[in-house]
Amino acid sequence: MDDTPIVNGEMISDQACISDKNLIHELELKGYGEIENEKLFLKQFETLYLLYTKRLILKKIKKQIDFDTFMSICQKTDSDILTKFLIYRDLRNRGYVVKDGFGFGSDFRVYERGHFGEKGAKYLVFGLNEGQQEKMGNLQKKIEDITHMGKEPIIAVIDRRGEVIYYKINRMNFYENKARLEESFQL
Secondary structure, three states: OOOOOOEEEEEEOOEEEEOOHHHHHHHHHOOOOEEEOOEEEEOHHHHHHHHHOOOEEEEEOOEEEOHHHHHHHHHHHOOOHHHHHHHHHHHHHOOOEEEEOOOOOOOEEEEOOOOEOOEOOOEEEEEEEOOOOOOHHHHHHHHHHHHHOOOEEEEEEEOOOOOEEEEEOOOOOOOOOHHHHHHHOOO
């Protein structure tokens, strides 16, 4: 069970902003948001998670924004937000601290349990929906970049039921069979 306190947030643009200084510190220790001008700004997937778990009361002016309304707002600017939310929710429910990814096509940095704030992220996770196509060269490049950073690449696949299946990936080498390609095109 999530022991995050219930927090009040204000919607600024398409982000949730937390102003209560005591709650900012507690949320930051749990790996939520980024501090800017003494306020905590949550990423959209963090906001969705806290709305989903009923740990966030989000208001825009005086109107309360619920999970479905915020999801609709997010989908206008990020077509992958549902995938990100499902992966984020699953990882948080498993007890991991999860932060936004930093390039290489990764969606999230995931910290080993109990190591957030002490060590860097161990895993870089990128999400795919079941049936989504990905070019092998792109996948190979992402995996090489991630392993060069000393991180473990993980593919999180969302199946048709919305469940997340994780695949730990090792380096892949694909060799083009040029001799056979040339033979097949000779007349």
